Amino acid sequence: MNGRDGSASVIRVVLADDQELVRSGFAMILNAQPDIEVVGEAADGAAALQAVRRSEPDVVLLDIRMPGMDGIEAAKIVCAQTRCRVIMLTTFDQDDYVYDALYAGASGFLLKDVRRDDLVHAVRVVAAGESLLAPTVTRRLISDLTRDRPREGRPPSERLAVLTARELETLKLLGRGLSNAEIATAMVVSEHTVKTHVSNVLTKLGLRDRVQAVIAAYEAHLIRPG
Template sequence: MIRVLVAEDQSAVRAGLVLILRSAPDIDVVAEAEDGERAVRLAGELRPDVVLMDVQLPRLDGVSATRRIVAEGFADVLVLTTFDLDEYVFGALRAGAAGFLLKDAEARDLLEAVRTVARGEGIVAPAVTRRLIAEFAAAPVRGARSGPAVLEGLTRREREVLGCIGEGLSNARIGARLDMAEGTVKTHVSRLLAKLGLRSRVQAAVLAVELGLHRDDS
């Protein structure tokens, strides 16, 4: 069972999200928060698997709340945003969010995003993936060294996996491409994140783009 905390200040929107999440047999909404301070407190008390976080919250904004939740290891954070890509989104990803989803996403996409984040894989709304990567990559990833030298500590296999992450591939698809078991891919991802000093898979994707490790099939 995937345990989720929903942080959204608009009661009607929050109720809708909870309704969708509770429609899935494998997802349990353990708590709701109407502001960032409460989201952080509840995340610390309940240790959910995923926090569904609105970026614009009262008392403590979603970016700051995400940074505190991730830093303390309370949960993985999936950020909800509007279509406009602004500093809220980039700030949340730099703070270690596992990814983001548009507020107008279909119910099935919301459920799948929560499941994906719970599996330890980042998720970015497909409609804006390329734009997000391009804009976010324009600024250095905090905590990471820049330039090819950053790869010196990685094995050949870890570099290949990093390139696949830059393409937005899931662990299953990476395994199929590189002829590895999905569990082995997950191990490589964890190790390369630790070696690079990155907090999330999405940050790794941005770094891969910065270094030209990804394939661009556009």
């Protein structure tokens, strides 16, 4: 990653929102950071895809509701065809489309009225390969949106056979929305060991991040909604 001055370790970001004031406000905040550079802006999903392909950013912020191609469709393509990580932008904290966005491969979501520091933190966290949702948000979100949302293509129980007993236990705890520190306490192991288990779970099940691991735990019926 190279920034405006040619230095390494600068996070490249594309912003996509049909509201120009939102885009310009977010761009001003992010460009003020020494380690973040906004390399593209777009007002709809199709333009966002073009910006991602042209600029090859590390992170793209996609508004869920945009004219033409919406953020969810754009997220599916970005996650399937690029290494760019996706943060969804939404107006409501229980938006009906949030689950679809996460299922498409997004690493999390932000409310548009997010605080300045939280916006910057979110971009850094997702660029580092982590998921964005706090454990409490994960528990509420996945529980609410999977309770009455049966989906086709749930992973068969045989798929979980590739996991060791400790990895399966880790997946169950991820499904409950526990942080690494909370999982370490529950399993009586170090956080380093938990990170290893989480990494193994993601790799073996072909998941992008721990948000998708939470979804997988629910869809495999390891955790009951509620």
